Amino acid sequence: MDFLTAHIGLSHYLILAALLFTIGLLGVITSRNVIRVLMSLELMLNAVNINFVAFNNFLAPMYGDHFLFSGQAFAIFILTVSAAEAAVGLAIVIALYRRYSTVDMERFTALNG
Amino acid sequence: MTDWIQAFLHTPFMRFIVVENIHYLLPELILLVTISIGLFQASGRSKQSHDDAWSTALWGSFFAIAVAKVLAFHLHVDPETLTLYSTPVNLPVFYDVIRIDLLYSIVRTFVLGGTFLVLLFSRAYLEKHSSTAAEFPMLVLTASLGASLLAGANDLIMLFVALETLGIPSFILAGYFRNDAKCAEAGLKYLLYGGASTAVILFGISLIYGLSGGYTQFPMITAKLQLLETTLSGGFQPVLMIAMVMLLGGIAFKLSAAPFHQWTPDVYEGAPLPVTAYLSVVSKVAAFALLIRVCANFLFALSPADAGTGIAVLSGLFVVLSVLSMILGNVAALRQNNIKRMMAYSTVAHVGYLLLGFVVFREAALASVLYYLLAYVYMNLGAFAVITLISLQTGRDDIQAYSGLIRKKPFYTLALSIFLLSLAGIPITAGFFAKFFLFQSVIQADSNTLWLIVLALLNSTVSLYYYLNVIRVMVVNEPSDMVQSLTRRVDAPQTLPILLSVVACLIGTLVLGFYADPAMMYTRGAMAQLNQPDPTSIQALNQEIHMATMAGDSADVLALPAVVHQR
Numbered sequence: 001m002d003f004l005t006a007h008i009g010l011s012h013y014l015i016l017a018a019l020l021f022t023i024g025l026l027g028v029i030t031s032r033n034v035i036r037v038l039m040s041l042e043l044m045l046n047a048v049n050i051n052f053v054a055f056n057n058f059l060a061p062m063y064g065d066h067f068l069f070s071g072q073a074f075a076i077f078i079l080t081v082s083a084a085e086a087a088v089g090l091a092i093v094i095a096l097y098r099r100y101s102t103v104d105m106e107r108f109t110a111l112n113g
Numbered sequence: 114m115t116d117w118i119q120a121f122l123h124t125p126f127m128r129f130i131v132v133e134n135i136h137y138l139l140p141e142l143i144l145l146v147t148i149s150i151g152l153f154q155a156s157g158r159s160k161q162s163h164d165d166a167w168s169t170a171l172w173g174s175f176f177a178i179a180v181a182k183v184l185a186f187h188l189h190v191d192p193e194t195l196t197l198y199s200t201p202v203n204l205p206v207f208y209d210v211i212r213i214d215l216l217y218s219i220v221r222t223f224v225l226g227g228t229f230l231v232l233l234f235s236r237a238y239l240e241k242h243s244s245t246a247a248e249f250p251m252l253v254l255t256a257s258l259g260a261s262l263l264a265g266a267n268d269l270i271m272l273f274v275a276l277e278t279l280g281i282p283s284f285i286l287a288g289y290f291r292n293d294a295k296c297a298e299a300g301l302k303y304l305l306y307g308g309a310s311t312a313v314i315l316f317g318i319s320l321i322y323g324l325s326g327g328y329t330q331f332p333m334i335t336a337k338l339q340l341l342e343t344t345l346s347g348g349f350q351p352v353l354m355i356a357m358v359m360l361l362g363g364i365a366f367k368l369s370a371a372p373f374h375q376w377t378p379d380v381y382e383g384a385p386l387p388v389t390a391y392l393s394v395v396s397k398v399a400a401f402a403l404l405i406r407v408c409a410n411f412l413f414a415l416s417p418a419d420a421g422t423g424i425a426v427l428s429g430l431f432v433v434l435s436v437l438s439m440i441l442g443n444v445a446a447l448r449q450n451n452i453k454r455m456m457a458y459s460t461v462a463h464v465g466y467l468l469l470g471f472v473v474f475r476e477a478a479l480a481s482v483l484y485y486l487l488a489y490v491y492m493n494l495g496a497f498a499v500i501t502l503i504s505l506q507t508g509r510d511d512i513q514a515y516s517g518l519i520r521k522k523p524f525y526t527l528a529l530s531i532f533l534l535s536l537a538g539i540p541i542t543a544g545f546f547a548k549f550f551l552f553q554s555v556i557q558a559d560s561n562t563l564w565l566i567v568l569a570l571l572n573s574t575v576s577l578y579y580y581l582n583v584i585r586v587m588v589v590n591e592p593s594d595m596v597q598s599l600t601r602r603v604d605a606p607q608t609l610p611i612l613l614s615v616v617a618c619l620i621g622t623l624v625l626g627f628y629a630d631p632a633m634m635y636t637r638g639a640m641a642q643l644n645q646p647d648p649t650s651i652q653a654l655n656q657e658i659h660m661a662t663m664a665g666d667s668a669d670v671l672a673l674p675a676v677v678h679q680r
Contacts, residue, residue: 014323021316028309037305044312051319059327070329071322074270078315081277085308088284092300095291108301110294111379 013054020047034096034103038089045082049075134204137213140181140225144258147173148251155247163247170250171232174257178225181261185218203642209330210268215639217265219483220402223490224264227395228257230618234498234611235387241505242290242385249289253391256282260399266406269318269329276314279399280307283392287384299383306366306376314363320356321411331410338411357427360407367400370468371437374461378445381457386504389453390497393460398486401467405479409643413474424474431471432565438465439572446579451510452500455579456493459536462576463489466569470551473558476640481550483636488535488543488625495618496532499525502611507595512583517592521599526587528615533580535622538573543625548573550633 020043027040056071093103100107121127130136147169154166204213211217232250239249259278266272284307288300322329325337341350362373369377381389412427442462449455467489470482500510502525507514519526535542552566625632 017319021312024312025309028305034301034305041305041308041312044309045315048312048315048319051316052322055319055323056327059323061327068327070270071327074273074319074322074329077270077274081274081281084281085277085284085304085311088281089301089304089308092284092288092291092297092304095288095297096294096301099292099294099297108294108298110298111302111383 010054010058013050017047017050017054020044020050032105034089034093034105037105038086038093041089042082042086045078049078052078134206134213137184137204138206138211139184140177140221141258141261143173143177143180144225144254144261147177148254148258151247151251151254155251160245163245166247167236167250170247170254171229174225174229174232174254178222178229181218181222181225185215185222205267209332210271211262211265212267213265214642215635216402216405216483216643219487219635219639220264220398221261223487224257224260224395224398227391227398227490227494228253230494230498230614231387231391231395233614234390234501235385237505237607237611238385238387238501240607244290249286252282252286252289256286256391257395260395263399264402264406266403267331269322269331269334272403273311273315273318276311276403279396280311283307283388283396286388286391287380289385289388295383296385299380302376302383303380310363310366310373312363313359313366317356317359317361317363320352321360324350324353324356331406335410354426357411358430360411361404361427361430364400364404364407365434368397368404368464368468369461370434370464371441371461374438374441377461378449378454378457381460382451382453382510386453386497386501386510389456390494390501393456393497394490394494397460397464398490401482401486404471405482405643408471408474409476409479413476428472428474431468435465435468435472436565436568438462438468439569440465443572443575443579446576449579450512452512452515452583453510455512455583456496456500459576459579460493462572463493463536465572466548466551469555469562469565469569472562472565473555475554475558476643477637478551478554478558479643480633480636480640481547481554483639484629484633485547485551487632487636488547488622491618491621491625492532492535492542492544495615495622496529496536498611498615498618499529499532502608502615503529505608505611506599509595512586514593514595515583515587516590517596518587520592521596526584528619529587530584531619531622533583535626537577537580541623541626543622543629546626546629550629 024040024043024047027043028037031037031040052071052075056069056075060067060069060071062068096108097103151166151169151173154162154169157163157165205211206213232253235249235253239245256279259275259280259282262271263275263279266275284300284304287303288297290296291300321334321338324341325334328334328337338353341353366373381393384392412424438461442458442460442465446455446458446462449458467482467485470478470485472478503515503518503522504510531542535544538544538548548569552569555562556566
């Protein structure tokens with residue numbers, strides 16, 4: 001445990017978040033499966049959460065006699081909102097699945113774009 | 114009776130509301146109450162309860178606009194000094210999460226007005242598609258709540274929550290007819306692109322949060338970033354650069370600026386027509402208000418326009434977005450056969466013109482951007498209202514269905530022609546003055562942008578072709594069988610609200626044209642307020658620096674100048 005606190009600093013968290021974000025972005029761009037795209041979106045948002053919590057942990061300013069936890073509050077807001085977004089996304093996917101019997105994005109061809 | 118009111122006004126609760134400026138959020142509170150009541154009514158099964166919910170939504174949004182108008186005109190602009198009198202500037206609400214200023218008041222009024230007009234012309238359309246449920250207006254109102262709060266956001270968390278309050282109902286609305294393949298696909302596409310762009314914006318925001326040292330309020334962040342810039346001689350930080358590029362890129366996605374516009378034509382074609390109108394007007398206005406705030410707080414405050422390579426790079430980013438949007442939008446609109454797709458590409462082109470105002474990094478140009486937005490609300494919504502009317506009667510969206518419409522429906526033809534001419538920028542309409550003011554202010558701020566203005570003018574000429582083409586089809590072509598079968602008699606009472614919104618937009622388009630100068634005065638006043646130094650946050654920052662210096666704990670804080678000066 002001492003090793004962790006002594007050697008892991010802010011930059012490690014930021015690199016982890018940047019990597020996760022990139023993986024998520026690649027997943028959104030390259031996946032054909034809608035469920036996977038939604039999962040990759042969540043990955044991107046969670047990368048942002050890591051950023052916020054890490055920044056808050058290392059840089060929290062004082063406000064009067066206590067620390068400001070706005071970054072952690074922000075992370076909770078992101079969790080909540082991303083859950084709502086995933087719910088809407090899955091509902092639309094179900095509607096499309098009923099029609100096409102597939103979640104492959106390439107098969108959704110009603111719009112020619 | 115009056116004693117009773119006096120006593121009520123002097124209760125601690127009312128005092129709290131007035132002291133904390135909460136009464137300035139009355140339009141949003143009315144919307145919130147309307148949504149709550151309407152959802153209760155809409156949960157009933159009978160047709161009567163859905164009718165009730167619809168009228169609740171219409172009345173609620175009407176009252177919200179009325180109150181917003183009163184609050185907006187309560188703020189008076191002094192024409193000489195462009196400052197406000199009778200009401201203080203920059204009122205903080207809810208611990209400074211929202212700031213009440215003129216930009217917020219103006220944008221809020223127009224967002225709510227656009228919402229009311231969209232609701233007016235959506236009911237008949239939904240009933241035609243055998244969808245009588247009253248969730249639709251509630252979703253629209255929820256999205257508008259987000260849109261109007263987005264214009265006043267003064268805090269990163271508020272910004273994000275408002276953005277998603279606008280976004281999530283919009284995703285549902287875009288896929289509202291879930292049994293229709295096109296519509297559900299439009300919803301999915303909008304959700305995926307919208308979600309990804311939100312994630313990108315958030316990543317940029319998280320970096321800004323880190324750079325500011327853990328603050329979420331805009332004035333604090335601005336002050337912190339200014340500090341960073343003055344102390345680190347490199348000027349513009351590379352991390353800030355990355356953050357700004359991600360933030361601006363994400364917003365460009367929301368604005369459907371090229372090259373991030375691919376989702377626009379598909380979503381606009383697939384979504385129900387009123388939703389398309391909503392997305393292309395209300396969402397765009399809110400997103401531009403956000404962009405104006407972000408630029409004013411994080412960019413313009415940092416460097417004067419003549420210094421800093423980072424600023425030059427970001428200005429170049431706006432140039433690229435603007436030029437690509439204008440050219441791609443106009444060229445692609447030329448060969449569209451479906452009027453919804455044509456309007457989608459026309460939106461992309463207009464976003465291109467609007468982004469020109471951000472190239473020069475001056476508030477004066479932003480005032481013209483705001484005026485352009487207001488004109489755009491009326492002319493685009495009006496065009497969509499007429500398109501909805503025609504679509505209701507012919508059931509088709511392709512331009513050929515409009516052949517010879519003038520023989521049967523002269524008023525529709527006249528109204529659509531005026532809106533399209535205004536979009537093309539023909540004089541005496543609001544669209545002309547919008548373009549005129551925008552181009553003039555950009556070139557006044559920086560004469561190196563001459564080539565951009567020439568390009569924009571050439572593009573408006575190109576746009577004239579496809580707008581006039583619709584008018585030509587309506588006026589010159591022989592009527593098609595479908596148009597032939599339309600009757601000339603007065604419309605059914607169902608379409609009366611739609612006609613009402615067409616007339617309102619016509620009046621708006623012409624009045625904003627005739628009274629362009631007073632309107633510009635208001636928008637200039639709004640921009641003059643934007644970047645005023647904020648005494649409270651500067652004081653707080655100085656306090657913090659002072660304490661850190663006393664404690665002597667951090668070397669880099671010691672290196673900062675002892676006092677932050679006001680700009």
